[in-house]
Amino acid sequence: MAFFSRLIHPASERELLRALYEAPGPSRRTTFSPNFDVRETESAYILEGELxxxxxxxxxxxxxxxxxxxxxxxRLEKSLSDVGDEQEKEKRKQEVEGKSTDTEVKKESKPKLWISERTSGEFQRSFTFPxxxxxxxxxxxxxxxxxxxxxxxxSQPVGRKIEIQ
Known part of the structure; x- marks a missing residue:
């Protein structure tokens, strides 16, 4: 069960699944700060950031x-949309319009997101050079x-001597 290595080992797999099912939904990060390396050479600064x-x-x-x-x-968005979120949005939209969605939801099996660790959302970084x-x-x-x-x-301005005439 390396997939759940961060969790405390419960007495049985059934308890693990129940704990995951009853756990609150995944936290949604809306901002993050990507990692950057900044190097200096004689003629330039080189920034490399992970996105x-x-x-x-x-x-x-x-x-x-x-x-x-x-x-x-x-703005970095996940490459795969959360199918469950899309279904939930559609369900709310249909409920507002007065349409019943109970039969439609039963027909489609809705995947449940257990863990979401990928970063997404808006980011910003600033770099001030000396x-x-x-x-x-x-x-x-x-x-x-x-x-x-x-x-x-x-390039730094080169000094110049001015002759007095």
């Missing part, structure tokens, strides 16, 4: 909120759930 299952680039926004702060936000950066040269890519952002440093 497993993220593939819709239109739900990702990367922008500067000030000259040195990069803001990343988006030196001036080149906003125009920033490049981002998203491959296999890994967001990579390369933020080049602005």
């Amino acid at each position: 497993p299952g993220f593939h819709d680039k239109s739900k990702l926004n990367i922008e500067f909120t000030d000259p040195q702060t990069l803001f990343i936000k988006g 030196v001036n950066i080149d906003q125009e040269g920033v490049k981002a890519s998203l491959e296999h759930g890994l967001l990579s952002v390369m933020v080049p440093k602005r």
